[in-house]
Amino acid sequence: MSEAMPGLPGPRPDPTSEGYWLAAGRGALVVQRCAACGVDRHPPTEVCYACGSLDWSWEPHSGLATVYSYTWVERPIHPGLAALGSYNTTVVELDGTNGVVRILSRITDLEREELVVGLPVEVHFDPAGDGVALPVFRPQRGVPAA
Ligand SMILES: [Zn+2]
Numbered sequence: 001m002s003e004a005m006p007g008l009p010g011p012r013p014d015p016t017s018e019g020y021w022l023a024a025g026r027g028a029l030v031v032q033r034c035a036a037c038g039v040d041r042h043p044p045t046e047v048c049y050a051c052g053s054l055d056w057s058w059e060p061h062s063g064l065a066t067v068y069s070y071t072w073v074e075r076p077i078h079p080g081l082a083a084l085g086s087y088n089t090t091v092v093e094l095d096g097t098n099g100v101v102r103i104l105s106r107i108t109d110l111e112r113e114e115l116v117v118g119l120p121v122e123v124h125f126d127p128a129g130d131g132v133a134l135p136v137f138r139p140q141r142g143v144p145a146a
Pocket residue numbers: 034035036037038039048049050051052053
């Protein structure tokens with residue numbers, strides 16, 4: 001259960017994804033990196049989609065990213081999201097990864113007209129119970145959109 005949004009189901013970590021969720025619960029963003037070819041990937045998968053290797057590790061990430069795409073949701077798809085009113089669903093592209101890594105998330109702490117493609121954002125974490133959290137993003141203040 002989400003602590004930040006009561007009634008909203010939290011993530012359900014599995015053996016492949018639990019490192020991602022538990023790191024977020026500790027306030028850290030990590031990306032899954034293939035030990036064979038070095039490509040970063042998300043969402044976490046057991047097999048590297050670049051080379052087929054089963055060997056991987058979690059690598060810390062700065063949490064800096066750029067808005068790749070977004071939409072505003074006017075009717076919440078779950079009652080647990082109703083408290084947000086209208087909210088955005090946003091794809092961010094992480095900065096500095098080996099290969100393109102995009103995360104489906106939400107941008108907080110901004111006015112609707114401020115959300116644009118290319119906006120520099122930084123991660124923060126929305127507690128979701130049981131030691132896990134949802135990585136969400138907010139604008140990097142003072143950094144203009146690309
Ligand atoms: Zn690989």
